[in-house]
């Protein structure tokens with residue numbers, strides 16, 4: 204489903220070069236519940252941004268669903284991203300002036316979809332993530348864990364094949380973090396969506412069915428656990 208071939212990425216800051224990724228190769232199959240783990244600065248966000256078509260590798264290639272990302276124009280990449288990928292962020296990134304319902308429905312409202320269908324799908328998904336009855340609350344009236352549930356529903360609303368979550372529990376206490384991971388696992392099982400989440404937290408790593416460790420831009424281990 205996702206093939207990463209000898210991917211390297213450098214950042215240049217003045218005269219210094221940071222080798223954020225050094226020849227990373229990886230295959231991720233359909234329906235995996237996958238964690239990219241490693242200490243701060245090991246290259247987790249860089250790798251997620253490359254898989255998410257937010258940034259380009261300096262060398263190597265990324266193939267998603269049979270399509271090479273490197274040959275695509277910016278416009279095609281944006282389309283590709285909107286069709287295939289969902290994103291969850293460390294700081295939730297909900298739109299503060301929109302309700303939970305509106306945050307989730309927003310991406311569908313931009314498409315030419317019957318409003319009744321939008322309502323059905325959004326309400327059903329909010330129920331699935333455990334937010335029934337909270338549809339009309341603004342993000343500021345939700346706890347961190349509830350906001351991340353909204354973000355997970357938002358990531359899933361267009362039925363992407365892959366959800367990318369960069370340190371999704373970093374701003375949550377450990378109990379709430381575990382609940383959010385459990386929700387992602389449930390959604391992975393139920394919908395077959397690939398989840399790729401990054402973390403530096405050993406407790407969060409425990410949830411992964413497959414775990415790679417990054418160290419200074421290289422994969423140092425790749426382990427299937429469940």
Ligand SMILES: Nc1ncnc2c1ncn2[C@@H]1O[C@H](COP(=O)(O)OP(=O)(O)O)[C@@H](O)[C@H]1O
Pocket residue numbers: 214215216221222223241242243244245246247248249250
């Ligand atoms: N925009 C950037 N400019 C310069 N260096 C960067 C930039 N983004 C990341 N880096 C560096 O690249 C390395 C990998 O960063 P990152 O992928 O963010 O790691 P992680 O997410 O594991 O903390 C780090 O050394 C970081 O300082």
Ligand SMILES: [Mg+2]
Pocket residue numbers: 247248249369
């Ligand atoms: Mg990071």
